[in-house]
Amino acid sequence: MKTRLAAFILFLVIGIVFFIGVIINTGVGEIWMTLRHFSLLNFLFFIGLSTLNFGLYTLRWDIILTHIHFDQTKKIPFGRLFLHRMSAFALSYLTPTAQTGGEPLRVMMLQHEGVSLKTAVSSVIVDKALEFAALIVFISTGIALALMDGSLPPRTEVFFSVLIVIFAVLVFWFYYSSVKDIGFFSSILRATRLNKYKKISKLEEKLLDVEKQMSNFYKHHLRIFLFLILISLFISAFLLLEHYLVARFMGVKLTLFQTFLVSTIPYVAYMMPIPGGLGLLEGATAGMFAILGVNINAFVLVFIIRMRDLVFVMIGLLHASKQGVKMLKEAFTSNSAV
Numbered sequence: 001m002k003t004r005l006a007a008f009i010l011f012l013v014i015g016i017v018f019f020i021g022v023i024i025n026t027g028v029g030e031i032w033m034t035l036r037h038f039s040l041l042n043f044l045f046f047i048g049l050s051t052l053n054f055g056l057y058t059l060r061w062d063i064i065l066t067h068i069h070f071d072q073t074k075k076i077p078f079g080r081l082f083l084h085r086m087s088a089f090a091l092s093y094l095t096p097t098a099q100t101g102g103e104p105l106r107v108m109m110l111q112h113e114g115v116s117l118k119t120a121v122s123s124v125i126v127d128k129a130l131e132f133a134a135l136i137v138f139i140s141t142g143i144a145l146a147l148m149d150g151s152l153p154p155r156t157e158v159f160f161s162v163l164i165v166i167f168a169v170l171v172f173w174f175y176y177s178s179v180k181d182i183g184f185f186s187s188i189l190r191a192t193r194l195n196k197y198k199k200i201s202k203l204e205e206k207l208l209d210v211e212k213q214m215s216n217f218y219k220h221h222l223r224i225f226l227f228l229i230l231i232s233l234f235i236s237a238f239l240l241l242e243h244y245l246v247a248r249f250m251g252v253k254l255t256l257f258q259t260f261l262v263s264t265i266p267y268v269a270y271m272m273p274i275p276g277g278l279g280l281l282e283g284a285t286a287g288m289f290a291i292l293g294v295n296i297n298a299f300v301l302v303f304i305i306r307m308r309d310l311v312f313v314m315i316g317l318l319h320a321s322k323q324g325v326k327m328l329k330e331a332f333t334s335n336s337a338v
Helices: 002-026 028-036 040-068 078-093 103-112 117-149 154-179 184-191 198-220 222-249 256-271 280-292 298-337
Strands: none
Touching: 040 078, 040 117, 040 198, 040 222, 040 298, 078 103, 078 298, 103 117, 117 154, 117 198, 117 222, 117 256, 154 184, 154 198, 184 198, 198 222, 222 256, 222 298, 256 280, 280 298
């Protein structure tokens, strides 16, 4: 516990240092002047669109739950599922694992709704796998376009080329091993021979049950799965729309190519163990705009997107705290009755 806390503080400090560095490099005065000219109405419109997009995240999870949870007697209301998803987003955003930190919370909240642990874990993994796959497709496409166009610095071309291959292999193996009943996670444990250890061996047994349920979902709900892929690609495509809109609200009209590169490549920063990619995302976005020769305050653009994220984080944390109190009260009442 102490080690995790120390690591979290360390990476947070690193992120803050990067963040301050970008602010100093951009100039506080220029940042303030640009923010003053950004309309509140535009920001509210941006939040509204983002909320609709977040609704698609929830819809995808809801569809997965409906088709994977055969023994479900009571459907979870969409609004509550929306808030569960937002709570997970909030926790992920505030932890070094920016893309996966909130998933255990989603599992806990589903269990509180009466969903079995196996089903809860399966639904979250299937949902997250679709999200990762769509995001990887978009990031890889952005990198490929930049490589063909020569937009990336020569020294980074090999690194990004290898990154595309790694992404492709991981996505392929996840779905291939799932459909063929090989098991993505258990196959990694077997390949690394970690399952020789007693604790890991017990974990593998639980993983096999989850992987079997995931495999059944992919095999027996092919049409639903293809529909979910379309939803996932649409959700990821929203990255392009939000960057284009914020830039347009700032008085800069980006081309489709510029929008694609700025909306994809910098998001590799989220793979770094720094909460919310703090500082790294700002720096990477500024660097991409500089390479493309676009005259825009990149810090302000990312800052506006982060302000939207913070609105969602506050809503998510509020819901998570309410759920936590509710769980504790029910546990206390149950113990008192006994």
